[in-house]
Amino acid sequence: MNKQEASSKIVAERMKKAAGVRTYAELGEIFDGITSQAISSAIRRGKIPDHWFLVMAEKFGVTKEELCQPPQNVTMNLEQSWGDANSDMERERFQQDLDGLFAVVKRWQEEEHGADPLTSMQFIQLFHERIPELGEWIKKQKGTIAENGPQENLSAAGGES
Structure with a gap:
C-alpha cells in the first residue's frame, strides 16, 4: 500500500465514522448510490472525488480539511x-x-x-x-x-x- 492509498483509506474511514456507517456499501449509498467497489477503487488510486467531500460537508457538517488532516502522532516515551x-x-x-x-x-x-x-x-x-x-x-x-x-x-x- 503506497502513501496516497494509505491516506485515502484513512479519509474513507473518517467519512464512515462521520456518517455513522460501518461499510463502504453504506457510505456509497450516501454518495447517491456509488458502489463499494467504486470507493475501493478511489482508495487504491489515492484520489477521493471532490463531490464526496461536498456531500460530507452538506449532510454531516464535516469539512474536507477535517477529513484530510494528517493523523496526529500519538507517541510517547x-x-x-x-x-x-x-x-x-x-x-x-x-x-x-x-x-x-x-x-x-x-x-x-x-x-x-x-x-x-x-x-x-x-x-x-x-x-x-x-x-x-x-x-x-x-x-x-x-x-x-x-x-x-x-x-x-x-x-x-x-x-x-
Missing part, C-alpha cells in the same frame, strides 16, 4: 508514560495494564471490523479518534458478561474484573 512510577513493582503493574488494554483493543478490532481490518499503522493512527467507539463496545461487552457471566477481564480498559 515509555519512561514518560510511567510518570512517577518509582519501583519495579509499579512498572510491572503498568506493563500488565498496558498488555491488558492492548488485548481488549485487539479483540475489539477483530470482532467489530472482521475480515477487513486496517493495517496496524492505520489502526494506531486512527485509534485516538476511535476511543469513544471502544468505550461503547466495552459497555456492550459488560452487558454480555452480566447476562452470560464473566468471559474475559476487561479491567484494563475500564471494565470489571
Whole structure:
C-alpha cells in the first residue's frame, strides 16, 4: 500500500465514522448510490472525488480539511508514560495494564471490523479518534458478561474484573 492509498483509506474511514456507517456499501449509498467497489477503487488510486467531500460537508457538517488532516502522532516515551512510577513493582503493574488494554483493543478490532481490518499503522493512527467507539463496545461487552457471566477481564480498559 503506497502513501496516497494509505491516506485515502484513512479519509474513507473518517467519512464512515462521520456518517455513522460501518461499510463502504453504506457510505456509497450516501454518495447517491456509488458502489463499494467504486470507493475501493478511489482508495487504491489515492484520489477521493471532490463531490464526496461536498456531500460530507452538506449532510454531516464535516469539512474536507477535517477529513484530510494528517493523523496526529500519538507517541510517547515509555519512561514518560510511567510518570512517577518509582519501583519495579509499579512498572510491572503498568506493563500488565498496558498488555491488558492492548488485548481488549485487539479483540475489539477483530470482532467489530472482521475480515477487513486496517493495517496496524492505520489502526494506531486512527485509534485516538476511535476511543469513544471502544468505550461503547466495552459497555456492550459488560452487558454480555452480566447476562452470560464473566468471559474475559476487561479491567484494563475500564471494565470489571
